[in-house]
Amino acid sequence: MHYTEQNQTPLQDLDKTHARPEIDRGPLRDLLIASLYDTTIVWNSNFLELHKEGKGWNLIFENETTAYADIVIAADGANTKVRKYITNTSRIYSGVTIIEGNIYNAVSNAPNLWKLTNGGKVFAHWNGKTIVLSAKGEGSLSFYTITREPDLWVKSSGIDFTDKA
Numbered sequence: 392m393h394y395t396e397q398n399q400t401p402l403q404d405l406d407k408t409h410a411r412p413e414i415d416r417g418p419l420r421d422l423l424i425a426s427l428y429d430t431t432i433v434w435n436s437n438f439l440e441l442h443k444e445g446k447g448w449n450l451i452f453e454n455e456t457t458a459y460a461d462i463v464i465a466a467d468g469a470n471t472k473v474r475k476y477i478t479n480t481s482r483i484y485s486g487v488t489i490i491e492g493n494i495y496n497a498v499s500n501a502p503n504l505w506k507l508t509n510g511g512k513v514f515a516h517w518n519g520k521t522i523v524l525s526a527k528g529e530g531s532l533s534f535y536t537i538t539r540e541p542d543l544w545v546k547s548s549g550i551d552f553t554d555k556a
Contacts, residue, residue: 396511415528433458441476488540490552497532504532 414422424432436452443449447461465473469482497505507513508526515522521537545552 418528438472441473484542486539486542488538488544490536492534494532494534496530497526498530501532508532 433450433452433456436454436456438450439453440451441448441463442451444459447459448463450458450460450463452458463473465471467473474480474482494501494504504524505526508524510526512526513524519539521535523533523535523537525533525535527533540548
C-alpha cells in the first residue's frame with residue numbers, strides 16, 4: 392500500500408480539525424531560546440546534580456558553576472540525569488530499539504533520497520520493522536530503523552555503532 396500527501400494543497404487553516412503543523416527541533420529550539428532572557432540558559436556546562444532550594448532548584452555543574460532556577464527543563468532523553476530528582480521510577484526497556492543516523496547536505500550526499508522525501512517524511516513498514524526517512528529544514532536527512540529486539544541487543548548484536556561509515 393502507498394499513501395502520499397505530496398500532491399495535496401498544504402493546509403491554510405491551522406485551526407482545522409486534522410491540522411498537524413510541524414517544526415524541526417532546531418528551529419523550535421531557536422524560537423524558544425529567543426523568548427528567554429540572555430542569562431536564562433547555562434551554556435557549555437555539564438549537569439552534575441540538582442538540589443531543591445526554596446521554591447526552585449539549585450543546579451550544580453561539573454565546572455563547579457551553579458545556577459538557580461524556578462523551573463528546570465531536562466530535554467536530554469531516556470538517559471537523563473534529572474530523572475532521579477523527580478521520580479523513583481527507573482527507565483525500562485520497552486522492547487523497541489531505534490537506531491538513528493543523519494545525512495548532512497543531503498541534496499549533494501544523497502540526492503535521490505532527498506528528492507524522495509520532497510521536504511517531508513517517508514515511512515516503510517514490513518513484518519514488524521520500520522524505517523523512517525525525514526527531511527530537515529537545514530538540508531539534512533535523518534533516518535531511523537525501528538525493530539523489536541531483546542534487551543541488550545545493541546551490545547550483543549556484533550554491530551560496531553561507533554563506526555560511522
